[in-house]
Amino acid sequence: MHDYSLDRLAQGLREGEFSSVELTRSYLDRISALDGQYNAFITVDEEAALAAAAEADQRLATGDATALTGIPIAHKDIFCTRSLRTSCGSRMLDNFVPPYDATLIQKLNQAGAVILGKTNMDEFAMGSSNENSYYGPVRNPWNTETVPGGSSGGSAAAVAAGLAPVATGTDTGGSIRQPAAFCGITGLKPTYGRVSRLGMVAYASSLDQAGPMARSAKDCAVMMNTIAGHDPADSTSAQEVVPDYCANLEQPLEGLRIGLPREYFGEGLQGDVAQVIDAALKELEKLGAKLQEVSLPHSALTIPAYYIIAPAEASTNLSRFDGVRYGHRCEDPADLHDLYTRTREEGFGAEVKRRILVGTYALSAGYYDAYYKKAQQARRLIRQDFLDCFEQVDLIAGPTTPGTAFALGAKTADPVAMYLEDVYTLAANLAGLPGLSMPAGLADGMPVGLQLLAPHFAEQRLLQTAHLFQQTTDWHQHRPAGIKAGGQS
Amino acid sequence: MQWETVIGLEVHLQLATQSKIFSGAATQFGAEPNTQACAVDLGMPGMLPVLNEEAVRCAVLFGLGIGAEIGLRSVFDRKNYFYPDLPKGYQVSQFEAPIVGKGEFEITLSDGSSKRIGITRAHLEEDAGKSLHEDFHGMSGIDLNRAGTPLLEIVSEPDIRSAEEAVAYLKTLHSLVTYLDISDGDMSQGSMRCDINISLRPVGQEEFGTRAEIKNVNSFRFVEKAIHHEVERQMDILEDGGSVVQETRLYDADRDETRSMRSKEVANDYRYFPEPDLLPVVLDEAWVQSLRETLPELPVEKRQRFESQYGLSTYDASVLTDSRALADYFETVAADCGDAKIAANWVQVELLGQLNKSELDIANSPVSAEQLSGLIKRILDDSISGKIGKQVFEAMWNGEGDADQVIEARGLKQVSDTGALEAMVDQVIADNPDQVAQYLAADDGKRKKLVGFFVGQIMKASKGQANPRMVNELLARKLV
Numbered sequence: 001m002h003d004y005s006l007d008r009l010a011q012g013l014r015e016g017e018f019s020s021v022e023l024t025r026s027y028l029d030r031i032s033a034l035d036g037q038y039n040a041f042i043t044v045d046e047e048a049a050l051a052a053a054a055e056a057d058q059r060l061a062t063g064d065a066t067a068l069t070g071i072p073i074a075h076k077d078i079f080c081t082r083s084l085r086t087s088c089g090s091r092m093l094d095n096f097v098p099p100y101d102a103t104l105i106q107k108l109n110q111a112g113a114v115i116l117g118k119t120n121m122d123e124f125a126m127g128s129s130n131e132n133s134y135y136g137p138v139r140n141p142w143n144t145e146t147v148p149g150g151s152s153g154g155s156a157a158a159v160a161a162g163l164a165p166v167a168t169g170t171d172t173g174g175s176i177r178q179p180a181a182f183c184g185i186t187g188l189k190p191t192y193g194r195v196s197r198l199g200m201v202a203y204a205s206s207l208d209q210a211g212p213m214a215r216s217a218k219d220c221a222v223m224m225n226t227i228a229g230h231d232p233a234d235s236t237s238a239q240e241v242v243p244d245y246c247a248n249l250e251q252p253l254e255g256l257r258i259g260l261p262r263e264y265f266g267e268g269l270q271g272d273v274a275q276v277i278d279a280a281l282k283e284l285e286k287l288g289a290k291l292q293e294v295s296l297p298h299s300a301l302t303i304p305a306y307y308i309i310a311p312a313e314a315s316t317n318l319s320r321f322d323g324v325r326y327g328h329r330c331e332d333p334a335d336l337h338d339l340y341t342r343t344r345e346e347g348f349g350a351e352v353k354r355r356i357l358v359g360t361y362a363l364s365a366g367y368y369d370a371y372y373k374k375a376q377q378a379r380r381l382i383r384q385d386f387l388d389c390f391e392q393v394d395l396i397a398g399p400t401t402p403g404t405a406f407a408l409g410a411k412t413a414d415p416v417a418m419y420l421e422d423v424y425t426l427a428a429n430l431a432g433l434p435g436l437s438m439p440a441g442l443a444d445g446m447p448v449g450l451q452l453l454a455p456h457f458a459e460q461r462l463l464q465t466a467h468l469f470q471q472t473t474d475w476h477q478h479r480p481a482g483i484k485a486g487g488q489s
Numbered sequence: 490m491q492w493e494t495v496i497g498l499e500v501h502l503q504l505a506t507q508s509k510i511f512s513g514a515a516t517q518f519g520a521e522p523n524t525q526a527c528a529v530d531l532g533m534p535g536m537l538p539v540l541n542e543e544a545v546r547c548a549v550l551f552g553l554g555i556g557a558e559i560g561l562r563s564v565f566d567r568k569n570y571f572y573p574d575l576p577k578g579y580q581v582s583q584f585e586a587p588i589v590g591k592g593e594f595e596i597t598l599s600d601g602s603s604k605r606i607g608i609t610r611a612h613l614e615e616d617a618g619k620s621l622h623e624d625f626h627g628m629s630g631i632d633l634n635r636a637g638t639p640l641l642e643i644v645s646e647p648d649i650r651s652a653e654e655a656v657a658y659l660k661t662l663h664s665l666v667t668y669l670d671i672s673d674g675d676m677s678q679g680s681m682r683c684d685i686n687i688s689l690r691p692v693g694q695e696e697f698g699t700r701a702e703i704k705n706v707n708s709f710r711f712v713e714k715a716i717h718h719e720v721e722r723q724m725d726i727l728e729d730g731g732s733v734v735q736e737t738r739l740y741d742a743d744r745d746e747t748r749s750m751r752s753k754e755v756a757n758d759y760r761y762f763p764e765p766d767l768l769p770v771v772l773d774e775a776w777v778q779s780l781r782e783t784l785p786e787l788p789v790e791k792r793q794r795f796e797s798q799y800g801l802s803t804y805d806a807s808v809l810t811d812s813r814a815l816a817d818y819f820e821t822v823a824a825d826c827g828d829a830k831i832a833a834n835w836v837q838v839e840l841l842g843q844l845n846k847s848e849l850d851i852a853n854s855p856v857s858a859e860q861l862s863g864l865i866k867r868i869l870d871d872s873i874s875g876k877i878g879k880q881v882f883e884a885m886w887n888g889e890g891d892a893d894q895v896i897e898a899r900g901l902k903q904v905s906d907t908g909a910l911e912a913m914v915d916q917v918i919a920d921n922p923d924q925v926a927q928y929l930a931a932d933d934g935k936r937k938k939l940v941g942f943f944v945g946q947i948m949k950a951s952k953g954q955a956n957p958r959m960v961n962e963l964l965a966r967k968l969v
Contacts, residue, residue: 099528202535235768316762365760
């Protein structure tokens, strides 16, 4: 059961093969039995999960069910959940129980999905290895000595280990796609503004985007049908009409033009990863796609631009964590200054502090023009590169990451090496484009992700391409050793 | 040395919207602490701002009212600083691209002269909450009801040269915003707060002196006093050969002095940058035009019309157009009674006199415009004299009903019955033979004075109700 697709689960629930309570119970049991090895969850509220499952069962009985009614789901702990602690992986919010649901949570709850629990993540979504969590690192189910990627590492590990059929994540610079690649699952970062940000703890407001993390492109499509759409409470959410993401999944790829940016296949790309990617691209060619080389000439600006803009926004987004109204507050502050400094000193971890400092510096008088303004100019150039490229091709493809999951601790001492992990994923956030990572094969026994990027609001094209690939290959069905494979796709 | 005072004002105007600038919480004044603050106002994690369209409309109306350039694409920025009553750690404001650009308006001074004051810009922003330092046993309380209240910050050019001009500027601004109905402009409730930038320079020097900024002055009177005090302080320093420190000062009304707010001596770096949670505000030219068409008649236009249409003096016209409600009141009275000059006189002397004495607003006047014109009509048709009219007004003020009811109930109707008046005239002539002889012996010039004695006696006898015109006629006929 823990290996079923969302369609298969919905069918089982609808036909009474199992109830939502049984399904939820089985996942809760798996979590309590197995999560000690992975640390994928920060908070699990069994009672609330079973109550929601019971309610879903009633709804299933009335025939008023959606594609997600009764289906257990794991949420990244960045989404505010009413009455359920939302820590964002930080000591700062260790005691924070929101009085409201994020829009994404509200939509999924209304559809009847059952919240299994909240998944581990890099603190405030800052990180590429999930080693920056106040709750300890997450371990990759494929090899528990390696990282699951980050920042949505808990969600990726939970899906990979069969602790949840599907999960939510957020992606500011690759935080859905990179852990999806490392953990051998499919993750979609939608177009900026496609999914509401309301109730999602902000890291970098102009880059943050929520999306699904699942076993297949089709499961991602099912999720998108519920979570996508305009939210009047999020001024940056898109008004664009929401299509049925499941509608054209089977449409053949004949004639689809796929661009391969030469900048994504050069120096830094691990050899065995390149081989897996090549093989996957050949597979796409067999499906009717036409491959051609393209260029994104301003790619070299991506990392510098991102690491100015994201910390700049983060530095002010995180100002609200001051110990005054909610969250961590230091003991017995002597005065206001002491309250602020000690609360933030104790509440934030090292990487968060590093980014607040970098961002504060970049926005300071006298440096603003040299850094923030320049970075915004670079961002426009990067975006234009993609718009130009999409004049020639329908999709862009390449590796999601330069290598496979690395060992725990391997890069913690070198922030720049860690930042390079996101070299292929950052640009989509800067340009606001949708991107998807799917399992393309294994390199030395570890999953390799193929990244597909599409024009704004062309998520359907990404899902269709990935789905057809997953119809003729079985990489997405491979499971880590010890996790039962097989079952329905 | 002769010094010239240079003043620029920054006014924070609270806009009269039902809800806050970025949330749906109410903006009412005086609610229990923290009962009008929602998750957005509290800066809760994941909360996002949504711009209140009404605040944009108010700002654009103001811009149109001062003939300013309207920013068709304005941008919100974050102004970053830490303070306990600033929930997000930044204030959402407009920095580089404000919604209202350069404009100006005219102020009228007490000597009847007028002067144009330039407006540099006006921008939208959210208010912060309030820190309460009393009643918390050494701790501070935070009230976030005010957090997120829409403000329009109106920045003047340094065109103001005296406390009188500053007060005239604020009064004109107050009148303008209440005409536009975009703010109640109530300084006592903080709906209009003023920061004053003051510097001195030798007369004839072009370059500005170093300025001090006096924060948050909240009444016309305090503005005047604060400026007087600050000018004196700076003059003392300069006369002694010292130099003024650029700083923020606070006006203490209790001690009538300004003093340095030391905490702000270190220049703040607000790290402004465009607010990524809001899109730029793009206004449609046609929408702006449609708003322009809804602009009401503004104070200056109305004053000019009152002068030409009703033949009023500039002074009278400017008193009567001070507020839209007063102007409307006057126009109702004038139209209804048919005599604008008498209407103007009654509104200014009796009505405003009583309102000021009772510290009442025109909106709360116990005598309605219809009631006042009813009274004036009785004077015009000779039912009562102007003097009796004042009695009737007082009775109406005290709630004794309309003019006709008061006149009836108190028996104040003028005596115009020829027979009754004749009897009174005859009696007075019979009772005062000496004065009659004097009158008859006098020449025409003196007679005019002496007749007043007889009129006075008759009015006394009639308790003021004799028709003075008829009394004069009768006397002229009988004193021969």
